[in-house]
Structure formats: C-alpha cells, structure tokens
Amino acid sequence: MSHPSTGVEIRELASPGELHELTRVFDDVWHPDPGRRPVSADMLRALSHAGNYVAGAFVGDRLAGGSVGFYAAPAGTTLHSHITGASRIGRGHNVGHALKLHQRDWARSRGLRSITWTFDPLVARNAYFTIAELGAVPVAYYRDFYGELSDELAGADERDRLLVTWPVDAPEPEPTTETVDDVLATGARLIIELDDDRPRVVTDIPVGDTLLIPVPRDIEAMRRSRPVAASHWRLAVRDALTPVFATNGTMLTHRTRFLRSGHYVVEPIDR
Structure with a gap:
C-alpha cells in the first residue's frame, strides 16, 4: 500500500532482519531501557508468523515507522493495535495516519469489525489524532494500565490509558473549527x-x-x-x-x- 502524496509505503514485515529493524524504530520513539523494549524481535516474529498484524512504513528505502496488532476478543471481530510509532525519519510524512489506514484495510479484508487500542489521555496530539481525525470512540478508562515501565516519554508517571474502539466502516469525521x-x-x-x-x-x-x-x-x-x-x-x-x-x-x-x-x-x- 503506497501513499504517493506523502512518499510513504506500508507493507507487512516478516523477516528477522526487518523485525529487528522495527524494534530499533520503536527504540527511537520511546527511548526505553535496553532490557525493557515495548516489544521484542522474537515476539514480533511470533506474532507475524501466527497471522497477526505487523507492518512497517517506509520513506524511500528506510523504515520510518511501524504498527503491531493482534486478534482480540470477541474472536473473529476485533484487532487490538498494541503499538504504533514513527521515528524522526518519518516526521512530516503523516506516517501514523498512513499506518492506521493500512491497519483498517487489513482488518476489513479479514472480516473484522473494529480495531481497539489504548493511548495516554494526557497526550493532546494523540487524543486529537485518535478522536478528531480518525473518529475512534473512547469506551473505557484504565488506571495505571501497564504498571511500572521505563521509557523516556512517560518518565515516572503512572500509565493511565484511555481505550478506544474504531469501527472499520466508520465514516471519516468532518473537520471542525469548534472552540x-x-x-x-x-x-x-x-x-x-x-x-x-x-x-x-x-x-x-x-x-x-x-x-x-x-x-x-x-x-x-x-x-x-x-x-x-x-x-x-x-x-x-x-x-x-x-x-x-x-x-x-x-x-x-x-x-x-x-x-x-x-x-x-x-x-x-x-x-
């Protein structure tokens, strides 16, 4: 799947080399402790092999972002998107948006009805992207969802998360100038x-x-x-x-x- 207007190409990843590169992209985004990466290359390999969603976004020939999801309950209806991120290479290319559209098409082609994910409700840019631009619907609030983690973006703060669901057939939200x-x-x-x-x-x-x-x-x-x-x-x-x-x-x-x-x-x- 290509997005000529942004120069981004999205494709599924499966080879060990690509998956190791994807972990490095996530390191560039979250700056975790080396022993506590958001997801490991061997887990990515297992998820990909089992038919789950593991995709990368390329700007030219360079991997600039990626997204990982897995089938969730209710069985046969939902994909849970675990992690999506774009590195510094992807800035200015709308990599996150391109990944989400690819993920939606992937889920729809497999007969799924919705995609769920969580995000930090304090991060304004993620809230705007998720709710206003994509049209995902907040459905639950979880206190300290992940427990103790160690990454530069979150610091020592607790990991509260807002869970959203995004129907794969949801219409694109109308732009608004509401103040x-x-x-x-x-x-x-x-x-x-x-x-x-x-x-x-x-x-x-x-x-x-x-x-x-x-x-x-x-x-x-x-x-x-x-x-x-x-x-x-x-x-x-x-x-x-x-x-x-x-x-x-x-x-x-x-x-x-x-x-x-x-x-x-x-x-x-x-x-």
Whole structure:
C-alpha cells in the first residue's frame, strides 16, 4: 500500500532482519531501557508468523515507522493495535495516519469489525489524532494500565490509558473549527481549574452536564521539566474521566470529542 502524496509505503514485515529493524524504530520513539523494549524481535516474529498484524512504513528505502496488532476478543471481530510509532525519519510524512489506514484495510479484508487500542489521555496530539481525525470512540478508562515501565516519554508517571474502539466502516469525521468558547456557550462546564498553578477537579457538577476537560499542551515536555506538575495533571484528568467511563465500555453513557485547543468535550448520550 503506497501513499504517493506523502512518499510513504506500508507493507507487512516478516523477516528477522526487518523485525529487528522495527524494534530499533520503536527504540527511537520511546527511548526505553535496553532490557525493557515495548516489544521484542522474537515476539514480533511470533506474532507475524501466527497471522497477526505487523507492518512497517517506509520513506524511500528506510523504515520510518511501524504498527503491531493482534486478534482480540470477541474472536473473529476485533484487532487490538498494541503499538504504533514513527521515528524522526518519518516526521512530516503523516506516517501514523498512513499506518492506521493500512491497519483498517487489513482488518476489513479479514472480516473484522473494529480495531481497539489504548493511548495516554494526557497526550493532546494523540487524543486529537485518535478522536478528531480518525473518529475512534473512547469506551473505557484504565488506571495505571501497564504498571511500572521505563521509557523516556512517560518518565515516572503512572500509565493511565484511555481505550478506544474504531469501527472499520466508520465514516471519516468532518473537520471542525469548534472552540472552547463555542462549547461553553452551549452550557458546558469546565471541570478542571487551576489553583495556584495546580489543576483540580471542581466538585459541584450537576448530573447531565456537558463537561469540558483540558489537558496540557505538551505533557511530555512537562514530565521532563516539571514532573510534579505533570503528576498533578494525571490525577486531575483521572478524577475527571474515571466517572465518565465507570461502566468500562459495557454501556456507553457519553459521547467524547476532542478539540484542537486540547480539551475533551464529554456529552451525555441521552441529551
């Protein structure tokens, strides 16, 4: 699968050499401890051999990104995308978007109905890409999903994750210019406030309100320069989002959007 406009070619990977190269790409993205890579070459080989999704994105003849997924429950319906990343070589080529479209086509061609994955709800660019650009639907919030890991991007922060599902036949979302002021004008409530530069969740939120939940513009930079402040944001966003997804995806009670300004908009479905 090629994307001439971006110069990106996506293809499945299977040979040991390619899979070792893919682990190096992931190292370039996450900078993990050498003994705690996100996924090892031997695991990639096993996943690929068993018919799961292991793909690489090439810019010219250089591997610039990749994505790994595996079949998930319910059997025969779902692909779980475990990891997707683009190295510095892939910047400016929309590698992440190209990989997701290839992954969707792969899943659809095998009769699957949806793709799931998790992402850090504090990373604004990932939230915007996942929710606003792809149209994936948040369905569950997990506290410290992975437990203790060691990579440069997350630092010492806990690994909370937002689980999304992306129907393979979902229409492409319409671009929106919606702003924070537009949302507030509808009666939405901003539920995280800054108190002496420390975020806190307001407590007087009537049931049924549309909620506006900000996240930092660059939490990864904050984790490097102000790790205590980053931890406060983790706790505040956790407190704001956990009640929304209390059913863990068994019964969705809210629709979730994400604004370019870095705000979740969470609206009750019955409105």
